Amino acid sequence: xxxxxxxxxxxxxxxxxxxxxxxxxxxxxxxxxxxxxxxxxxxxxxxxxxxxxxxxxxxxxxxxxxxxxxxxxxxxxxxxxxxxxxxxxxxxxxxxxxxxxxxxxxxxxxxxxxxxxxxxxxxxxxxxxxxxxxxxxxxxxxxxxxxxxxxxxxxxxxxxxxxxxxxxxxxxxxxxxxxxxxxxxxxxxxxxxxxxxxxxxxxxxxxxxxxxxxxxxxxxxxxxxxxxxx
Amino acid sequence: xxxxxxxxxxxxxxxxxxxxxxxxxxxxxxxxxxxxxxxxxxxxxxxxxxxxxxxxxxxxxxxxxxxxxxxxxxxxxxxxxxxxxxxxxxxxxxxxxxxxxxxxxxxxxxxxxxxxxxxxxxxxxxxxxxxxxxxxxxxxxxxxxxxxxxxxxxxxxxxxxxxxxxxxxxxxxxxxxxxxxxxxxxxxxxxxxxxxxxxxxxxxxxxxxxxxxxxxxxxxxxxxxxxxxxxxxxxxxxxxxxxxxxxx
Numbered sequence: 376x377x378x379x380x381x382x383x384x385x386x387x388x389x390x391x392x393x394x395x396x397x398x399x400x401x402x403x404x405x406x407x408x409x410x411x412x413x414x415x416x417x418x419x420x421x422x423x424x425x426x427x428x429x430x431x432x433x434x435x436x437x438x439x440x441x442x443x444x445x446x447x448x449x450x451x452x453x454x455x456x457x458x459x460x461x462x463x464x465x466x467x468x469x470x471x472x473x474x475x476x477x478x479x480x481x482x483x484x485x486x487x488x489x490x491x492x493x494x495x496x497x498x499x500x501x502x503x504x505x506x507x508x509x510x511x512x513x514x515x516x517x518x519x520x521x522x523x524x525x526x527x528x529x530x531x532x533x534x535x536x537x538x539x540x541x542x543x544x545x546x547x548x549x550x551x552x553x554x555x556x557x558x559x560x561x562x563x564x565x566x567x568x569x570x571x572x573x574x575x576x577x578x579x580x581x582x583x584x585x586x587x588x589x590x591x592x593x594x595x596x597x598x599x600x601x602x603x604x605x
Numbered sequence: 606x607x608x609x610x611x612x613x614x615x616x617x618x619x620x621x622x623x624x625x626x627x628x629x630x631x632x633x634x635x636x637x638x639x640x641x642x643x644x645x646x647x648x649x650x651x652x653x654x655x656x657x658x659x660x661x662x663x664x665x666x667x668x669x670x671x672x673x674x675x676x677x678x679x680x681x682x683x684x685x686x687x688x689x690x691x692x693x694x695x696x697x698x699x700x701x702x703x704x705x706x707x708x709x710x711x712x713x714x715x716x717x718x719x720x721x722x723x724x725x726x727x728x729x730x731x732x733x734x735x736x737x738x739x740x741x742x743x744x745x746x747x748x749x750x751x752x753x754x755x756x757x758x759x760x761x762x763x764x765x766x767x768x769x770x771x772x773x774x775x776x777x778x779x780x781x782x783x784x785x786x787x788x789x790x791x792x793x794x795x796x797x798x799x800x801x802x803x804x805x806x807x808x809x810x811x812x813x814x815x816x817x818x819x820x821x822x823x824x825x826x827x828x829x830x831x832x833x834x835x836x837x838x839x840x841x842x843x844x845x846x847x848x849x850x851x852x853x
Contacts, residue, residue: 420776455612471630477638481645486776489773575825578776
């Protein structure tokens with residue numbers, strides 16, 4: 376009797392440990408800046424902010440629920456085929472995201488379709504399943520998934536903010552700085568700093584590499600824990 | 606170490622469950638997907654005649670009902686062949702496009718056929734007695750296919766508008782053909798013939814348009830996509846020239 380009540384309390388507990396599962400990936404153990412995972416899609420989707428935000432939400436959903444389902448099944452998954460089972464779980468969830476997006480916002484689905492499919496290959500998702508969900512309880516795994524998805528998403532949104540601002544002079548599609556692109560005749564409303572010339576490098580994937588490297592540098596210089604003592 | 610039998614059973618059950626979940630979800634959402642897709646395509650066609658819809662009307666922002674109303678009231682659809690002759694509804698259905706209207710034609714499938722066998726959709730937008738011919742074109746960009754709709758005035762020379770879309774062009778570069786309204790806006794008022802009456806189509810010129818009659822500015826950093834757009838415009842519009850001649 377006593378044992379079951381203790382267990383019940385523990386299932387959805389949200390104490391210090393659980394909070395750490397959520398916040399750790401945002402800072403000390405960020406999937407992109409610390410573990411350097413999921414770089415591929417971080418380079419590809421971050422030219423504009425809107426697709427990045429949708430991508431971030433989709434990844435949070437997929438990491439959270441694939442962690443949850445894998446953790447629920449962790450005792451019955453045969454070791455020999457565990458990777459394949461994990462892959463099926465991820466692929467199923469990605470397809471669910473894709474089908475839902477297609478029904479809810481078709482234009483965005485059209486814009487993102489390739490990248491949504493590529494969540495399957497995102498190293499963070501599989502990495503968390505192997506490293507965490509296979510050895511932890513469902514609730515903790517779920518939180519870990521949400522945390523890691525957000526840790527990835529936040530970097531995505533920051534990178535895309537700078538790339539869109541410096542590369543296109545806009546934020547979420549609204550023109551903020553510089554005049555409109557030099558290649559086009561009809562100059563529309565001139566925003567702040569009209570002398571600013573859009574930097575085409577920012578639109579290319581290489582700029583995301585630079586931006587992520589700068590973020591890793593900034594992150595490391597203020598977070599003492601990350602400084603490599605060895 | 607589990608027995609082989611356990612592994613097989615586990616995988617089998619998992620596959621069946623996953624297949625059931627996904628296929629039932631797909632079946633439930635299919636009507637919504639198809640409706641969304643139809644509206645999306647219709648909006649792309651209307652985007653080409655955006656300048657005719659009224660001041661400050663954006664085809665993208667039109668509510669779904671209104672898109673369907675405009676299609677019902679102002680648009681007549683035809684299908685023509687390579688020689689410019691009309692194609693009957695039965696022939697379109699026989700090719701596998703259920704519905705048999707111009708809007709049901711899949712340009713991706715048509716593009717794979719030899720050009721002499723292709724069907725070409727035409728949407729005639731009629732308002733206040735003036736007719737605008739909207740044609741569909743398809744070509745190749747940098748990474749994958751690009752396509753668009755071009756609205757041509759009833760003098761069969763002046764372009765009234767254009768809309769473009771793409772499969773996988775680079776966001777912020779090639780994708781600007783769709784994302785940047787300024788790009789397609791340039792096509793308004795251009796002519797597909799030069800001063801001497803020779804067919805030129807519309808040329809997307811790198812470094813800026815030289816002949817304002819039939820050239821528009823390219824997007825910097827998206828050279829290959831812009832070359833693709835030029836090629837697509839040339840091939841696509843010339844496929845419709847016999848039809849235009851038959852109307853003149």
